[in-house]
Amino acid sequence: MRYVRFQRRGEDAVRLGWIEDERIGSIEGSLFGAHRRIPVTWPSSTVKLLSPLVPGKIVCVGRNYIEHAREHDAEVPEVPLLFLKPPSAVIGPHDPIILPLQSGQVEHEAELAVVIGRKARRIAPNEARDYIFGYTAANDVTARDLQHKDGQWTRAKSFDTFCPLGPWIDTQVDPGDLRITCRVNDQIRQMASTREMVFSVFQLMAFISGIMTLDAGDVLLTGTPAGVGPLQSGDSVQVEIEGIGILENPVVGAAVEPSATAIT
């Protein structure tokens, strides 16, 4: 099953739905609770897909692929290296990634995203599957210059538009061996398998749920493979995850506006 959030063209109402063979039906009820599927009604070309959920927490993992740690001359961590992105950074498919004035080096990070389906606290890796609702694609957009300058990562990871998610939540895919590909203007920048993760999705679920309770609607970003690189205004960036789909976003320059906060 593939779940979407969407608006029909010309309507303000945000709907939950499901997609099959490029046709979309709506859903009555709550995504993570009881709900009923209405038969598919609209061609997907007549709707605008939004981020497939509005997450609670977004818990992210740094350096979870050995080759990516090496490209930054960084150690592979002995335990998962965690950071958070704010829900305010989330955008949906085809929404623009806006380059902030404060950074001269914004980069893409293609990642598998895990959507939590129910409350998880101190779970074991072999229980993790029961707590996962599904999977989607994410781009952990990062202001690399600010990440290096600050030492800790909150500013570099948290600008508005720095967390594209989508295009839908797939509930069937197995996370163990999925190809992740990032293309910028149709050129391949990143390609690896989730099999190459240092800590698997289920190990990450166990580790994180031993620190903080995970709730339905929280999202985990599971780290990026080697090949991260710069984004420029005018680029189009795609994150493709095998078995899920393609998340595509244009990149635009910052709106030039006087701002007291644009201090680097």
Ligand code: ZN
């Ligand atoms: Zn990342």
